[in-house]
Amino acid sequence: MSNQVTLSINNQSITVPAGSTIMEAAQKLGVTVPHFCWHPGLSIAGVCRFCMVRVEGMPKLQIACNTPASEGMKVDTVSDEVKDAHKWALEFHLINHPLDCPICDQAGECELQNYYMKVGKYQSQMEDEKVLKPKALDVGDTLVLDTERCILCSRCVRFEDEVTKTSTLGIFNRGDQATIGTYKDRKIKHNYSYNLADICPVGAFTAKDFRFKCRVWFLKESKTVCPGCSTGCNVNLFQNSNQREYYRLKPRHNADVNGHWMCDTGRTMYEHLNASARLSSPLLNGESVSHQAALQAVTDAVKSISADKLAVVFTAQFTSEEYSATLKTLKATLKSAPKVFVWRDESEKIEDFDGILFRGDRNPNTRGMMDVLKEEGINPVMLKGDFSALASSGAELTLIFGPEIEVGYPNLQKALGRFIEMKKTVYFGNSLSEAAKRMWIRIPVKVFAEKNGTFVNFNGVAQKLKANAPVFPAVKSVDEYFAELGKIAQTAI
């Protein structure tokens, strides 16, 4: 047994091959000894002097990386004496370190940074102690406040006073005790709270929706337009392109549309873009089929009927180009225009406005859709709570262009329930809802972030969307589908 030694580290016993170091024994035991210079794949240098441990019987602390383990050795890595040694070793490492972590690419995966968070001295060498203030305060459904990080710029206080006029925040006390806060149990409760996290120049306000989810340097931003309502706020959309995962939206300044801000409802407009919230492939009677097969089936169905037997149900959540392409292709194939219905949610109060940005029309392109319909000489029939016009239309095939953003359609289930009463239904949309599953054909479509096109806001401002790489590469936008459908229809002739 001479080739094995048994020692104890923090009163846990471990047996290792003779000649192993304390560091190796500790690693085997799962005890972390902080270190910089030691690496399991390299030779031992012993220069960082960081891996100090107490070995019973030895006059001074020893470095774990270069002290061989011996039989019966008693090692301690957690006593205050050892922790103190770690602190001071780290302090020496930091004497000449520039501490430019904010612009350093290593930040977030830097061992110096990590160890400082873990075993650092924290107390600065300044003669005066740091003033400690409340941290991680829950100040509302959307925000967390760290008043120690706050630099008292008062942007948030002024935002509350001037933009939302809610005045929930104030600066209390004075001098180095001055602290941002709310009154007792009053929380920040309005639809513009995430703007506070945006305007905060430091990490005092952080968004509950985003904190600890993703490092910002993994995110790529793209300029787009919020599809949450008819205001059409200009936004930056943040995607982790390696994960193909969208994480958040932030407002982009446009003096003519949204100024500097956007609402909290708009901030959720990334959720439906991610794969888990979307239909990934076309379904025919509930069975997965290829896009080609689904389109073929739709084309055949369209070609087999006359224009007056085809009903088209639009929602105002597609681009002007998509409406145009759909109507032009159908006209060309059927030789005359189909019946067009416009589906609006029952609860919609189109004229509602919160006085800042958020509008009752939860569709981004009502104006654009109506413009295209007018251009095509079509007078649409409104379906709002009352679906009898569609039911009595005698349509044998109904093409439904469902809303991309279902939160704007609280009565979606009811409406879909009525649509599936129609003879043959084709649903363009990503809805995962139960009622949608009973459609004859469902075809997933690109979301606003993945297509080129135009939204026309309530005020007639036409704004371009620019395509990001799609989450599902095979999925197309409605205009792309109909271009293809037109081709299939023609070649079949």
Next chain:
Amino acid sequence: METKVMASFFSSALNEKIKSFIGRYETKRSSILPVLHAVQDENDWISQEAVQALESEHGLSVVDVNEVLSFYTMYRKNPPKPYRLEVCGSISCWLHGADKTIAAAKAHIAEGEKNGNPVPFECHKVECLGVCGYAPVALVNKDRHLNVTPELAIKLISEYSKKELPAAAKKCASDLAARSAHQ
């Protein structure tokens, strides 16, 4: 008599005063300083109940009021003793022995507490009171006293202790009694 329509937190006279201050400025929040002084003069201190009443009865935001209240040290945020001996500790008074006056007054107050014979006093060091020619200077509530030696300080404490308590102090005591009875 108090207006008992909505059982106002403040007396009707104080309510009138607050209203006149609020009407005096362009914005409501500009009136916070004099309003708080008026409240303190009547109640002897400014409780959070009073701050909430300023919001519910006079429309002054609790956030705005607390920002001001927590900034200034001369607003009392906790119930005080009936008399405050405030001795100037700035340079002229300090050179003339303000520290000794403060120490003597504090010792006298502490001794009273210890002997079960407390005086209705508390003693603070304050910044310059602007009468440096008569250093050391002190205030007892709003009365000014000059050349306050340790002996004079103790004499002042005894004299004031014999007087009837100020109205604000009485109101403060009865409010606190009512509050503890309520709880």
